[in-house]
Amino acid sequence: MVFWGSSLFFKFNPNRIYQPGPSKFWRRRRILRMSAHHFGRRRNCYRLALRSVQKALVYSTKARKLRCNDLLKLNGQRLASASEELGTNIRVLRMGLHHANVCLDNHMLADLSIWEPRTFQALSNFAWNNYTSQGLGDIHDLGSPPEGVILRGYKRQ
Amino acid sequence: MSSFRRAQQWATFSRVWHLIDLKWQNPYESAILIKKYLTGLWKPIFHPLNNCGDHVVVINSKEIALPGDEWYRRAYFHHRTYAGAKSWTLAWELHEADDTLIVQKAVYFALDKNLLRRQHMARLHIFPDEKIPPGIAANITNQIRPLRPVPTKYEEIPKEKQAQFPQLFDFPKDYVQGSNLWGKPDPERKAQPIRYPYKPFGHEP
Numbered sequence: 001m002v003f004w005g006s007s008l009f010f011k012f013n014p015n016r017i018y019q020p021g022p023s024k025f026w027r028r029r030r031i032l033r034m035s036a037h038h039f040g041r042r043r044n045c046y047r048l049a050l051r052s053v054q055k056a057l058v059y060s061t062k063a064r065k066l067r068c069n070d071l072l073k074l075n076g077q078r079l080a081s082a083s084e085e086l087g088t089n090i091r092v093l094r095m096g097l098h099h100a101n102v103c104l105d106n107h108m109l110a111d112l113s114i115w116e117p118r119t120f121q122a123l124s125n126f127a128w129n130n131y132t133s134q135g136l137g138d139i140h141d142l143g144s145p146p147e148g149v150i151l152r153g154y155k156r157q
Numbered sequence: 158m159s160s161f162r163r164a165q166q167w168a169t170f171s172r173v174w175h176l177i178d179l180k181w182q183n184p185y186e187s188a189i190l191i192k193k194y195l196t197g198l199w200k201p202i203f204h205p206l207n208n209c210g211d212h213v214v215v216i217n218s219k220e221i222a223l224p225g226d227e228w229y230r231r232a233y234f235h236h237r238t239y240a241g242a243k244s245w246t247l248a249w250e251l252h253e254a255d256d257t258l259i260v261q262k263a264v265y266f267a268l269d270k271n272l273l274r275r276q277h278m279a280r281l282h283i284f285p286d287e288k289i290p291p292g293i294a295a296n297i298t299n300q301i302r303p304l305r306p307v308p309t310k311y312e313e314i315p316k317e318k319q320a321q322f323p324q325l326f327d328f329p330k331d332y333v334q335g336s337n338l339w340g341k342p343d344p345e346r347k348a349q350p351i352r353y354p355y356k357p358f359g360h361e362p
Contacts, residue, residue, distance in 0.1 A: 078201050078202075081199045081201055084199065085199070085201070114202055
């Protein structure tokens with residue numbers, strides 16, 4: 001049975017005098033596998049490959065945070081435009097759902113607005129009515145909320 | 158997938174044509190609004206890399222309004238890449254040479270600086286007045302509400318109504334009524350001609 005996976009990178013050579021860790025070949029092989037998709041001499045020359053691989057790992061570490069930020073912005077933008085299409089805004093939608101303990105995040109709501117527009121419209125109408133009935137914030141610009149929504153227990157007495 | 162659903166999906170990826178009337182609108186404020194439709198920001202399927210922008214038809218670009226004395230303060234820089242060939246054209250001069258350029262540049266500045274920028278600009282159609290070619294007018298399906306109401310000029314009000322206004326004070330003797338030269342540093346300066354496409358005269362090489 002032959003393992004061609006990452007176990008080879010830690011292969012111990014028993015013929016060598018005491019030298020801990022994998023042999024020089026496999027140590028280099030580990031870096032060169034990671035630079036396999038790089039361009040030019042950075043792909044095959046070890047000295048250059050090492051530098052570019054280390055930089056690439058730094059980039060990917062930073063990108064984890066940046067990707068989260070980008071997705072947050074994108075979902076916020078999508079949700080804002082989806083709620084503006086229906087005549088409300090994202091603030092009314094978020095607060096209306098928040099006060100009814102509807103725990104859907106921006107990502108899920110944005111997906112609903114794309115793939116299930118009627119469900120999203122129902123949620124949006126409910127949030128708008130809920131927001132209005134509780135007398136929250138400044139909603140005079142939006143006008144009266146859409147009819148046909150029954151609020152049980154949310155209406156302020 | 159039913160035939161209705163399929164048509165719905167086609168509508169999602171089609172390009173809508175919007176109309177906006179820029180009469181008495183600030184082009185730099187309106188550019189942010191136009192950007193929303195040009196880049197497709199108003200759609201829930203928006204992504205910065207998917208090319209989902211719409212067409213925007215701008216009319217009455219001749220009658221835009223810049224705030225304050227910005228007509229005489231805002232300068233458009235241009236360099237023709239020859240030594241000493243740099244030039245600064247004031248907004249009122251540029252507007253006299255070409256009625257559409259200020260709107261075009263305002264939208265161009267408002268758009269994000271990426272590879273789609275020129276494609277978005279290609280979907281912007283600017284017309285100095287209300288005349289639109291029938292080929293473009295046939296496509297328009299939506300009108301964007303302008304940001305500000307269009308004010309009525311005192312001269313446009315009929316004489317009978319003007320007479321009904323109470324006169325609260327008398328103007329001073331040296332007051333020039335109806336002057337459009339407010340804030341103009343040199344009232345006698347005339348607009349310099351520019352080349353089209355926008356190549357202002359500077360020092361020739």
